[in-house]
Amino acid sequence: MARKFFVGGNFKMNGSISSITEIVDNLNKAQLDSNVETVISPPALYLLLVREKAKKEIGVASQNVFDKPNGAFTGEISVQHLKDSGIDWTILGHSERRTILGETDEVVASKTKYATENGVSVIWCCGESLEQREAGQTLDVIASQLAALKAKISDWSKIVIAYEPIWAIGTGKVATTEQAQEVHASIREWLAKNVSQTVADETRILYGGSVSEKNCKDLSKQPDIDGFLVGGASLKPAFVDIINCKL
Numbered sequence: 339m340a341r342k343f344f345v346g347g348n349f350k351m352n353g354s355i356s357s358i359t360e361i362v363d364n365l366n367k368a369q370l371d372s373n374v375e376t377v378i379s380p381p382a383l384y385l386l387l388v389r390e391k392a393k394k395e396i397g398v399a400s401q402n403v404f405d406k407p408n409g410a411f412t413g414e415i416s417v418q419h420l421k422d423s424g425i426d427w428t429i430l431g432h433s434e435r436r437t438i439l440g441e442t443d444e445v446v447a448s449k450t451k452y453a454t455e456n457g458v459s460v461i462w463c464c465g466e467s468l469e470q471r472e473a474g475q476t477l478d479v480i481a482s483q484l485a486a487l488k489a490k491i492s493d494w495s496k497i498v499i500a501y502e503p504i505w506a507i508g509t510g511k512v513a514t515t516e517q518a519q520e521v522h523a524s525i526r527e528w529l530a531k532n533v534s535q536t537v538a539d540e541t542r543i544l545y546g547g548s549v550s551e552k553n554c555k556d557l558s559k560q561p562d563i564d565g566f567l568v569g570g571a572s573l574k575p576a577f578v579d580i581i582n583c584k585l
Contacts, residue, residue, distance in 0.1 A: 341542050343371075343558070344498055344565035345581045346399065346461055347378040347572025348429060348546075358384050361573065362391045368578045370395070371585050374565070377427050377461070378572065382415055389424045399427030399461060402435065405445075405452035417456045428453055429567075431463040431483070433504045443486035450487060454496040461498050461567060462487065463546070464525075468505035476503075477524050484528055494537045498544060499525060500567040506547030508569060515556050518545045522562035551579035558583045 349358070358380055370376060377397035380388045389398045404414035420428065430453065431446035450460050464483040466476045480501070491497070501521050503513050513521070522543045530538035545557055546567035557563050568580055 341564045344375045344542050346567045349380045366393050371582045403428040405449040427459050429461045447487045447490040451490040459496040463500045465502040498542045500544040500546050502546035512548045519560040551576040554580045554583040
């Protein structure tokens with residue numbers, strides 16, 4: 339089964355009612371490649387606005403979700419809230435939440451388990467720091483992040499993996515096409531060896547880290563790169579060019 343190309347737009351803590359409405363209007367008007375699954379992730383306060391305004395072909399993701407049912411968890415968003423609002427996706431394990439907010443591999447895995455078991459699909463992020471890359475530890479770091487996930491989940495069908503080298507996020511530095519493909523191939527190899535060949539063949543692995551309309555075409559031609567998780571560029575009109583990079 340061919341893996342459907344996937345482009346996610348992570349708005350992070352950016353935007354306003356007017357700017358996000360403009361982004362969504364632009365996507366609604368654009369001729370988007372129908373062979374690409376497109377999902378956008380605005381700040382939590384704008385999830386309903388985006389879901390109401392975006393055409394139904396565009397998926398919407400929260401940038402976080404909690405791993406418990408509704409209850410006394412001040413400031414958190416539940417899977418039930420997302421489903422009630424028509425939000426089918428969430429991003430989990432983004433390096434900003436791992437590094438700034440101290441989310442561990444285990445916390446991320448627990449959130450992923452709860453979301454996927456309760457009907458919300460997950461863009462699950464992994465990646466290494468510059469120090470880890472320079473010390474030759476990239477594949478070990480990602481393997482340990484994957485192992486923590488595997489310990490908690492059995493159904494991988496609602497998970498899309500996003501490889502985001504931390505040193506390339508928002509820095510303008512991009513992993514070379516070869517570096518990105520090497521890590522993507524190793525993730526697929528890990529899945530084949532530790533989960534199953536079917537999961538390895540069917541799981542989409544996205545690249546994230548300063549993806550732009552300039553570098554997306556070359557990256558998209560790699561055999562193990564199944565799409566992108568786009569940060570800053572998803573706030574710009576050029577996001578359409580990234581979604582349409584296979585045309």
